[in-house]
Amino acid sequence: MRNKLPLIICLISGLIMFLQYFSKHPVSRAVYSSILDWWQIIFAFTLLVGAAAFVKVSLKGLQKKGEGKYKAIALAGVVVMPILAIIGGNKLGSPFLWVFENIQAPMQSTVFSLLAFFVASAAYRGFRARTIPAAILLISALFVLLGRIPISEYFSEWFTRIMFWIQDYPSMAARRAILIGIGLGSLTTAMRVILGIERTYMRGE
Amino acid sequence: MRSQKTRWLIYGLLFIAIIISYSITIQLKVTPSPFVKKTFEYMEHLPPQSVIIISFDHEASSLPEIKPIAQIMLRHVFRQNIRVIGMSLFAEGTAIGYDMLTKAAREFGKTYGEDYLFLGFKPQYISAILGMGESIRRIFPEDYLGNRVDSIPLMKNIDNYNSIAMVISIADGDRAVQWIEYAGARYDQKVIAGLTAAMITTYDPYLNSGQLYSLVGGLRGAAEYESLYGKLGGGNRGLLAQSVAHFFIIILIIVGNIIYFKNRMQSKGMK
Amino acid sequence: MEIGAIIAGLLTLAIYSFLYKDNPVYKAAESLLIGLSIGYALVIFWQSTIVDLLVKPLFGEGKLILAMPFVLGLLMFSRFSQKTSWLSRIPIAFMIGAGAGVSIPAMLYARTLKQVSASVAPLFNESGALNLSEMVIVIGLISTLSYFYFSRKNEGAIGKVAKVGTYFLMIFFGATFGYTVMSRLSTLIGRVEFLLTDFLHVIK
Structure with missing residues (x-):
């Protein structure tokens, strides 16, 4: 049961999604569209699971000496964005977008731009x-x-x-x-x- | 410790080289590459009121490179009175796309819902791309702002790719590949990519095979597009700094190799 | 000066402090970035998919069929308990199967056959003459593919062809490295631009 059921589900969803490619029948299209919808929904749950796992690990790490404060900062970040979105929505000028534009996006680009320095260093050291x-x-x-x-x-x-x-x-x-x-x-x-x-x-x- | 100091020296010199060269206002002339010209010409000849999809398939990390490309292409489509459906297949591209699309639209006095709209984001990209080939409103029942897509005038006669002239994927990874391989192969949807420079070689086979209509790549691509458009912006501003930084890297490679060969000859001589 | 630019500028410098060495300021900024990114993604995922495609149609419009993906999605949470974690295989199997099913035609047609056809078709021009540059593509393609042919040892004639393939690969890696350098430098230039204009107002 534990092994067979997932294998059967995989076989069925895989075969349907493969075979529908060759069919224009309305029933086939309807099943195809439904599976695409389901796929989208289940996929979104995977992120929720990932976020929950992150919170769980971070909460555990709160007590650790030295690491605790960084975990607290990360947790604050996880909590603050949903709160801002609930309070002010997500339109242009909302606090949610303000934090994204002035804190998250600049930091993200800056982290990425660090690679320019590392590439320069690698060009000198390793590009022989x-x-x-x-x-x-x-x-x-x-x-x-x-x-x-x-x-x-x-x-x-x-x-x-x-x-x-x-x-x-x-x-x-x-x-x-x-x-x-x-x-x-x-x-x-x-x-x-x-x-x-x-x-x-x-x-x- | 010595290697650490060398590393700091390289970092410092690179930073200073870019600061100085960015501060100098010399305008360099760029010759547009064939694919940027092809993209520009396509937009120039697209009938007004045509509908295109612009998908912001990138993260915030590549924003400094992606933004000039997206901005100039958005300006061009709005100048041509082409209608735009914005969307994203990357969570971070959602806020960025909505922001850039709205600002460009306001610059040209465009109305939300009639001249442009932003559908928002869907996480499972293959499912979203394929699903939109069947029904866009099924994948996006509401837009980013929570309006029912059925009630938006722009979407009145649009249900799938049949009414979409072109998909432009502004990407920093292989999301545009999925547009080519799923929307292109299955629904004959034409695709243009706006890419970070690092991704250009990845897309060369698709350009050569004609599966990708054309591409605009990197800050240089944005600069070329700006010169064709007739208004210089973010792409052109960084050209001198980009040139100087390239020379800096080339010098590092040459110096590194000279030291390597010198050491090798010395060690051979000792043997 | 705009408060947003000041915060963004200070955080930019905090991240750059890593270039000197790993330090508490960098670690704090990094943790904040991780937290905000997850929080942001949660909002976007929740709103664009869970609410739009599940909550409203299922609970608002009564589309009961959507109870199935809802239950499958909830099964993902079974991973948090060792006893029930096998249940999470079911939604994963569903997604993996669907992905595999749609990818077969795409991989076969769009990625393989189209690419082979684009290599062979332009080999001869309309007058029947051989196109030398296109010949380079065919040689490059065959030799590189033989480098990746692992079913037998790369010796003899295959070995020599595979060696030519490595040269083609090196050209590709070199070109990609060049473009990657270009890309990373562009990102750095973008950040320098922000620091000089919006943050320090040295340049207008």
């Missing part, structure tokens, strides 16, 4: 032409770095031309091969999942 493949990688990167800035256009338009050729042909070919590889891999995994051969999602309760 140790082997022929590494040299090819380096030259390709240099062409993009030079070809996409306007200053290089003042010197020669060839930087840009070569860069676009690299991007449109050899680089694109490799990316396409990766894409096809992922496509075929996903295809077989999807079939294995529907048929119950691939069951990794059954672990980790």
Whole structure:
């Protein structure tokens, strides 16, 4: 029961969603639309579970020495946004959007911009032409770095031309091969999942 | 400790280089790339009152790069009197999208519900993209502000992709891929992507195969679009700083390699 | 000066303090960001999906069929108890199955066949002549795919072709690295712009 029921449900929902692709029958469309609705709703619950788990872990960590105050700050953040949304709604000018625009979004972009510093450091430390493949990688990167800035256009338009050729042909070919590889891999995994051969999602309760 | 100091030095120099170059007001000329031109031309020739979807499929982290792209494209569509349905497949893109769409619409005196609207967010993106191919109002019964979609004039004759000229996915990840692979492949929906530069190479195969109509990529893409539009903005402002920062990285790579080869030759000599 | 810009500016500097070393100010800002992000997502998820697609249609309009996804959604919470956690497999199986089902045609048609066709179709132009740049794509595609062919050892002829594939991969990784650097620098420029204009008002 514990194993069979999920496998049967997976098989049924998988088969319906696969087979409906070939049917325009109203019943098939109605079932398809319903499953899409259900999928959306259940998916939203997964976030609620995630948020509840975060609160649970943070509450446990409140007593820990040193870490406690940070957990309290995080918990305050979780609580404050729903309160603001309940009090002032989510329209332009609401406190909810104000906090998002002036606190959350700037911090998020700043955290992301830290990567610029790390990339610069990595460029100096790790980007070495140790082997022929590494040299090819380096030259390709240099062409993009030079070809996409306007200053290089003042010197020669060839930087840009070569860069676009690299991007449109050899680089694109490799990316396409990766894409096809992922496509075929996903295809077989999807079939294995529907048929119950691939069951990794059954672990980790 | 020495490596730590080197790291701080690199961080400091990069920060100073960007501050100085950003403070200098030199306007660099950009040559629009073919795909930015293609996007611009498409919007120019789209009949007024056509309806497009702009999906803000990104997080706040990429905002400095995404915002100039979204802003200039929004300005262009509103200037062309194209009607816009905004939405998001990323939670954070929801507030950002609503904010940018509303501000751009106000700039052009557009009316909510007639010239534009914001549907809001749906978390399961594949289900949302496929579901909208069947019925948009089924996936979004209400808009972001809680109005019934049925009561919104813009949505009067629109129920699925059949009435949507183009989907523009402003993305910092692979969400635009899902638009291509699900809305494009199944419902023949045309898709344009506005992307962070880091994602450009990921989308090259789709551009080449014609599955993606065109793309506007990175701050540079925004700058190119602004130059075609005729009003410079966030994309162009950072161009000099971007150029200087690129040179800084190139110098770091060269210096790093010189030191590496020098050390290698020295160690070979010792052997 | 606008209060929002002051707060955003101070928090920006708090995050940048991490570049010196990990410190309490950074940790506090980081915790606040995590908390706010979850709180924000809760509001958006609740409103856009739970209320719009479930609460209003089920309890307001009486669409009883929606009781099914409601119950399935609630089963997700069974994960919090060891005894009942197996029940959460049911909604997960439903979602995984649906995802797998819709992905088969997409992966086959949009990701594989379309890409193969786009590689082969332009190989010869209308007059029948070979297009050399398109030939590069075909060589790159075949050699890179053979690099990912793990069913037998990369030796002999396959090994040599696979080696060519690694060169193509390096070109792709190099180009992607270049664009990634460009992207990260743009984000940093954006933050510098904010600090110089809205926060410090050094530039107008």
